[in-house]
Structure formats: C-alpha cells, structure tokens
Amino acid sequence: MLPIPDSLIINFDKALRTVFAPAASRRPYPDAGVEDAELSEAEKHHAAGLMRVNHSGEVCAQALYQGQSLTARNPEAAQALIEASDEETEHLAWCERRLNELGSRKSFLNPVLYAGSFGLGVLAGALGDKWNLGFLAETERQVEGHLDSHLASLPEQDAKSRAIVEQMKIDEVKHAETALAHGGADLPLPVKMAMKLSSKLMTKTAYYL
Ligand SMILES: [Fe+2]
Ligand SMILES: [Fe+2]
Numbered sequence: 001m002l003p004i005p006d007s008l009i010i011n012f013d014k015a016l017r018t019v020f021a022p023a024a025s026r027r028p029y030p031d032a033g034v035e036d037a038e039l040s041e042a043e044k045h046h047a048a049g050l051m052r053v054n055h056s057g058e059v060c061a062q063a064l065y066q067g068q069s070l071t072a073r074n075p076e077a078a079q080a081l082i083e084a085s086d087e088e089t090e091h092l093a094w095c096e097r098r099l100n101e102l103g104s105r106k107s108f109l110n111p112v113l114y115a116g117s118f119g120l121g122v123l124a125g126a127l128g129d130k131w132n133l134g135f136l137a138e139t140e141r142q143v144e145g146h147l148d149s150h151l152a153s154l155p156e157q158d159a160k161s162r163a164i165v166e167q168m169k170i171d172e173v174k175h176a177e178t179a180l181a182h183g184g185a186d187l188p189l190p191v192k193m194a195m196k197l198s199s200k201l202m203t204k205t206a207y208y209l
Contacts, residue, residue, distance in 0.1 A: 067121020
C-alpha cells in the first residue's frame, strides 16, 4: 500500500473538525456580557438565517486558508495565512454558539462548501503567492461587504449577533491588509465579478439551507 502523506491526513482531519465538530475560541466571545434581547419569532428566524450564512462563510474561509497554506511558497506568507486561519476558527465558534442560542442550526451545505473552497484555495496557492494573497485580500474585502449588509439587516435590538459581526468585520479588514502587505496583487475585474457571483449564490442558499 502507498504511504499516505502527513499533510493529507492533517488536512482531512481539519476538514472533518471544521464541518462536524464544535469550534473553540481563544479570545473571549465578542458578545460576552451583552444581554440577549427579546426577539419575535420572525426576527429570530431572520437573525439565524444571517448567522448561518456567516457560519458557512467561515467554513469556506477555513477551507480556503487551509488549501492556500498548503501551496503558499513564501514561509512568511504561509505563517500569515495560518494566523488568520486561527482567527477564522474563532469566528466559526462565535457564529455557531449564536446559532444555537437563536434555536437554529448550521447549514447542510457546509461539507460541499468546504470541499469547493479547499479546491479554490489550492488552485490560488498554485498560481503563486502574489495571486494567492491577492485572492485572499479580495475574499476578505467581499466578506467585509457582506458583514456590512448583515449589520444593516440584523434586528436592531439583537446586540449579541451585532457584537459578533462587528468583531468579525474588524478581523476581516485586518486579514485583507495582511494579505496585501505580504504582496497580494489586485485581481482582474472579471475574477472579482465571478467571486461576487459565487458568494451571492452561497449566501442566498445558506440562508435557507
Ligand atoms: Fe472570518
Ligand atoms: Fe478573514
């Protein structure tokens, strides 16, 4: 039998944990100490839909970072990817706990989203650090845009979900800046548009599924 490379085992383990196991947070939860507001059933349902989209986005982020760190060539860039990926794990934990509090669940699409994003990450990494990091920066910028739209759409009194989304936004801005500081290139417009389109599809389906 052919030996199985360690990196393959580590990545498979990470994939299973991301999709099926609860994530942990090293930092305090951003909504710790924030009181849960009275929400109507409809508001709860909407907030849960948005937090499910955010959770799935974080599953994608895990997979992207994982794929990219496999193929990133510059050790400094690889380290930056790993550090950002740790923060994405925390985002995963925050969204997951909030989803539970709202009486809802994670998306059924997560295993598929993980697989697709992992493939994209490997592909971006194979194109070289300049494009790899450029892809990352653009992803983070688009996530920032999504988070902004969620802040505008979440029920006004849902301070717990808002606290989480606001801290995630701060982190995503930092991730984009880190990627650019390590030499990320500005992506061609058609690539940015294609990325926007596919994330739109993901957010629309993860809200319901
Ligand atoms: Fe994130
Ligand atoms: Fe991020």
